[in-house]
Amino acid sequence: MAVFPLWRKIRRTGRVAEPAGPRPAGPSCPKAAALRGSVQLRHVDAGSCNGCEIEIGSVFGPVYDAERYGARLVASPRHADALLVTGPVTRNMAVPLRRTFEAVSHPRIVVAVGDCAVNGGEFAGGYGVAGVVSDVVPVDVAVPGCPPEPEAIAAALRGLTGR
Amino acid sequence: MTIGGLLATAGQVLLVMAGAPVLVGLMRQVRARLEGRAGAGIAQPWRDLRKLLRRQPTTPTGTGWAFRLAPLLLIGTSLVLAAVVPLLTTASPLDPVADLFAVVGILALGTVTLALAALDTGTAFGGMGASREMTILALVEPTILVAVFSLSARVGSTNLAAIVTATLHDPLRVASPASLLAAAALLVVVVAETGRLPVDNPATHLELTMIHEAMILEYAGTDLALIEWASAMRLTVLLGLLASLFLPWGIAGTSLTALPLALLAFVVKVTLLAVGLGTVEVFIAKLRLFRVPELLAGSFVLALLAVASSFFLA
Known part of the structure; x- marks a missing residue:
């Protein structure tokens, strides 16, 4: 186990998280008011090209560090307060998305991430596409962009946590 | 039963209840800082609990009493553990219960209930998590017993308070080979029992690698909050037990005046x-x-060596 090289690396690197901007003015949707600084998210890929997944990955990485605002990705929709849905909803994913939504306890929030999730984007009208996210489940917060920048996703999450 | 002991035990339970989420937050914060992150702050688990406690629990179709009972039983056993293990005082009114076998039994009761609840959901991950947890439990419980035996053999009692008192009167015992081997063995099993690295990863989202998390996938709202809280309390109590057995200085006896110092020593x-x-x-x-x-087998061997050395070298 290379403890000393790793320790040197930790010392040399220090803090890589970028400074947090000012706090959001208030909750971005009325359902978020009850969360008060803690939001658990379940990510659902409804047919995305994985571009948005890379950006979500970096939102929770050390640089953007969305966990400092109280947002956390969890392993089960039962643990979640909000769903993070990416991609146009393909025919195969329409039912699983619906079921995942129903597994979340009330009040449940849906965040549509990326152009595809919001309006179909590149894949709008494709033969395998059942619709956009709002055709299947009610969307509360939309994050446009192809893919959206990590700052935009982090800002949307801060709107939910209020921190 | 003395007033001091009663007060100290009540304080001990309240302290563990309030402090356990903060302890988990502290461990996450330490990790976050070393990873170059800013971290969510040590109060984040409390924010999570506050929110979860007000969310509605769900009962998945097909689950029965085992699923509904588990969170209550788990939090109950954790509270009993927090009351009987000598953390602040050795003069607890529950002293007769603070027996090694009782403590290990209560610990196992909580784990088994959760495993039964995971089986009750009937999902693939629940069954997988339960079977893994049982594998670990079967190796952890004997190690805890054997490791503390090596300490109790010299005292002639399996009462935890008696072991701690004896160590207080003869501090050099801590440096004996039996004590050091038992400390190493216990540290490994505490890590395994509380589901920390390298046995289980508390931050994982990958279903195939989870143990504890796989068992609680179906819980939501208040039930989930109780389970998370109980897990944090078990971690705190086990770390406290480790501290009391091997670094007992500062623990109060019957006197009230020693209580603030005991509190400070425990927290530190x-x-x-x-x-x-x-x-x-x-x-x-x-x-x-x-x-x-x-x-875990390695840690069991260490515990066995501890017992052997307490027998032959003492």
Whole structure:
């Protein structure tokens, strides 16, 4: 186990998280008011090209560090307060998305991430596409962009946590 | 039963209840800082609990009493553990219960209830998590028993308070080979029992690698909050037990005046242990599941050597 090289690396690197901007003015949707600084998210890929997944990955990485605002990705929709849905909803994913939504306890929030999730984007009208996210489940917060920048996703999450 | 003992036990339970989420937050914060993150702050688990406690629990179709009972039983056993283990005082009114066998039994009761609840959901991950937890439990419980035997053999009692008092009267015992071997063995099993690295990764989202998390996938709202809270309390109590057995200085007896000092000593000891554990976790990866029994068998051998040396060298 290379403890000393790793320790040197930790010392040399220090803090890589970028400074947090000012706090959001208030909750971005009325359902978020009850969360008060803690939001658990379940990510659902409804047919995305994985571009948005890379950006979500970096939102929770050390640089953007969305966990400092109280947002956390969890392993089960039962643990979640909000769903993070990416991609146009393909025919195969329409039912699983619906079921995942129903597994979340009330009040449940849906965040549509990326152009595809919001309006179909590149894949709008494709033969395998059942619709956009709002055709299947009610969307509360939309994050446009192809893919959206990590700052935009982090800002949307801060709107939910209020921190 | 004395007033001092009663007060200290009540304080001990309240302290563990209030402090356990903060301890988990502290360990996460230490990890976050070492990973170059800013971290969510040590109060984040409390924010999570506050929110979860007000959310509605769900009962999945097909689940029965085992699923509904588990969170209550788990939090109940954790509270009993927090009351009987000598953390602040050795003069607890529950002293007769503070027996080694009772403590290990209560610990196992909580784990088994959760495993039964996981089986009750009937999902693939629930069954998988339960079977893994049972594998670990079967190796952890004997190690805890044997490791503390090596300490109780010299005292002639399996009462935890008696062991702690004896160590207080004869501090050099801590440096004896039996005590050191038992400390190493207990540290490994505490890490395994509380589901920390390298046995289980508390931050994982990958279903195939989870143990504890796989068992609680179906819980929501208040039920989930109780389970998370109970897990944090078990971690705090086990770290506290480790501190009491091997660094007992500061623990109060029957007197009231020693209580503030005992409180301070307990907080400092458990904080140091948690920071140490959090730091070590940054440097290690999770063990492959099939290697975990090797690690636990190793710690069992250490415990066995501790008993042998307490018998032959003392």
